[in-house]
Amino acid sequence: MNHIIKTLVFKDIQLNRLPLFIYLLLGLSSLVMLSSETPILFYAGVTILLSAIIITGAQMVITTVTNERTDQVMPFIMSLPISFRQYTHAKVCANLGVFLVFWLLMLGGLMVVIFGQPQVPDGLAVYAVILLLEMLAVFCLVLAVGLISESHAWTIVVISLTNVALSIFMFWTASFEGIQQHMQTDAVVWNQTAVTFVITEVLMIVACLILTYVIQGRKKDFV
Amino acid sequence: MNDYTFQFDKVSRRYPHFQLQDINLKLPTGGIMGLIGPNGAGKSTLIRILMGLIAADEGTVTVLGQPIPEQQQAAKRHIGFASEDMRLYKNATLDWHMSLIGRIYPEQWDSKYANHLLKAFDLIAEQKIKGMSHGQRVKSGLLLMLARHPKFLILDEPTTGLDPVARKEVLNEMIAVLQDEERSILFSSHNTQDVEQISDQITFIDRGTLVSSNDKESFIEEWRRVRMRTPENLMLQADGNIKELIRQGANTTLLVRGLTDQMVTDWQQQGATIQHIDYLSLEEIFVAEVEAKRQGDNS
Numbered sequence: 001m002n003h004i005i006k007t008l009v010f011k012d013i014q015l016n017r018l019p020l021f022i023y024l025l026l027g028l029s030s031l032v033m034l035s036s037e038t039p040i041l042f043y044a045g046v047t048i049l050l051s052a053i054i055i056t057g058a059q060m061v062i063t064t065v066t067n068e069r070t071d072q073v074m075p076f077i078m079s080l081p082i083s084f085r086q087y088t089h090a091k092v093c094a095n096l097g098v099f100l101v102f103w104l105l106m107l108g109g110l111m112v113v114i115f116g117q118p119q120v121p122d123g124l125a126v127y128a129v130i131l132l133l134e135m136l137a138v139f140c141l142v143l144a145v146g147l148i149s150e151s152h153a154w155t156i157v158v159i160s161l162t163n164v165a166l167s168i169f170m171f172w173t174a175s176f177e178g179i180q181q182h183m184q185t186d187a188v189v190w191n192q193t194a195v196t197f198v199i200t201e202v203l204m205i206v207a208c209l210i211l212t213y214v215i216q217g218r219k220k221d222f223v
Numbered sequence: 224m225n226d227y228t229f230q231f232d233k234v235s236r237r238y239p240h241f242q243l244q245d246i247n248l249k250l251p252t253g254g255i256m257g258l259i260g261p262n263g264a265g266k267s268t269l270i271r272i273l274m275g276l277i278a279a280d281e282g283t284v285t286v287l288g289q290p291i292p293e294q295q296q297a298a299k300r301h302i303g304f305a306s307e308d309m310r311l312y313k314n315a316t317l318d319w320h321m322s323l324i325g326r327i328y329p330e331q332w333d334s335k336y337a338n339h340l341l342k343a344f345d346l347i348a349e350q351k352i353k354g355m356s357h358g359q360r361v362k363s364g365l366l367l368m369l370a371r372h373p374k375f376l377i378l379d380e381p382t383t384g385l386d387p388v389a390r391k392e393v394l395n396e397m398i399a400v401l402q403d404e405e406r407s408i409l410f411s412s413h414n415t416q417d418v419e420q421i422s423d424q425i426t427f428i429d430r431g432t433l434v435s436s437n438d439k440e441s442f443i444e445e446w447r448r449v450r451m452r453t454p455e456n457l458m459l460q461a462d463g464n465i466k467e468l469i470r471q472g473a474n475t476t477l478l479v480r481g482l483t484d485q486m487v488t489d490w491q492q493q494g495a496t497i498q499h500i501d502y503l504s505l506e507e508i509f510v511a512e513v514e515a516k517r518q519g520d521n522s
Contacts (some may be wrong), residue, residue: 005326015315051226071312072309073311078276079274079302080327081297081299084292187246222276222292223271
């Protein structure tokens with residue numbers, strides 16, 4: 001990665017450091033709530049954790065990708081000595097980098113809660129990994145839509161739809177016997193159903209990223 | 224060293240309702256070209272192609288010896304670009320932007336000159352962009368561009384919307400920058416006064432095509448306004464050298480391209496009394512050139 005791409009990545013992080021810090025605090029407090037033995041606090045913790053992950057992704061894509069277009073900052077950025085491919089790379093690195101750090105912190109924290117708290121069954125870990133991987137895949141989809149469509153409106157539409165789809169995904173995943181039967185036990189079982197979910201989600205992440213670079217590489221207008 | 228800062232060779236770009244057609248244009252190193260055209264003429268499209276911000280459908284573009292858009296990152300290292308529709312990050316300060324540009328161009332950024340420009344443009348480094356007036360935002364963009372001493376400045380309507388004081392400050396700094404003879408400038412505007420003030424070459428563009436491109440003196444030498452009193456039987460019509468003819472009774476005004484002594488003598492022999500022969504302003508030349516081109520296209 002050349003120094004200009006690094007500077008642009010750092011610039012995006014710097015411009016969003018305050019909201020990102022707030023979302024991090026929100027995510028960490030949700031993990032504390034998940035450690036509670038009180039069911040209402042546990043479920044509130046789940047809701048806040050999922051919301052913090054969604055908001056972090058949306059914040060990054062909207063402020064660093066679509067707002068740069070609506071605020072007419074693109075000519076300034078593209079006047080710098082970078083190609084459009086390098087611009088795309090800088091945006092993917094900044095967004096995916098920030099989201100992955102946040103996502104890994106939340107995933108790690110969740111695993112500590114699941115395996116560290118006796119009242120939370122260890123078997124939930126598989127479901128939690130599948131759920132968080134879905135959120136990572138959805139983030140990659142939102143990032144791809146933001147970069148490719150260059151449209152604030154379309155990005156908001158996809159964020160809203162995937163937000164609704166998350167609840168459906170949670171119920172749908174939990175309805176699979178291979179997932180459901182181990183959720184309330186202390187056995188961590190990576191059966192064929194669980195592995196298929198993980199592989200599909202990883203493939204979707206890779207497909208979104210490849211598609212982003214391919215379509216961006218074919219564009220003729222860069223501002 | 225390249226003889227030309229940029230070269231357009233048969234460049235075209237099509238949009239559903241507009242076409243930039245068959246552009247052949249070049250600027251010698253150290254030249255200052257004013258690009259004049261009405262709104263929607265294609266000035267910004269041409270500049271965006273030059274910057275690699277959009278790709279041409281046909282033709283080749285070379286800037287500072289680099290093919291565009293393929294090697295745009297190498298060319299843009301030495302290009303300073305300011306555009307009327309270019310914005311900075313509204314929630315960040317000018318100082319933050321200066322630090323960003325300093326990190327991107329560590330070897331080119333001149334802090335001392337940046338501080339000089341801060342004072343010359345009457346800007347406050349700690350002020351957020353969103354709290355600035357339009358003039359202050361334009362001057363901030365120019366500061367960020369000029370303080371790294373680019374070899375080639377591309378200014379797309381930089382003085383549009385500026386009050387007279389801010390416009391003068393910007394043009395004064397431009398004139399100071401022109402002391403460097405190796406530096407080339409492309410200056411686009413529909414304000415012909417600004418272009419006339421700093422350019423040595425003028426290019427007129429209209430409806431996506433080049434109308435004409437020449438050095439400023441040649442344009443000014445080429446055109447004359449002739450005011451004369453003419454007898455009723457003197458037959459004059461707008462064609463050939465006479466590009467416009469206005470007759471009000473015995474008073475006739477002609478806009479003539481390539482006026483010769485012989486033409487004046489002929490009119491006098493036919494009974495005309497020449498009252499004034501004047502140079503045209505660049506704006507009048509621009510309008511005359513565009514109208515002559517449009518009449519030529521329609522005929």
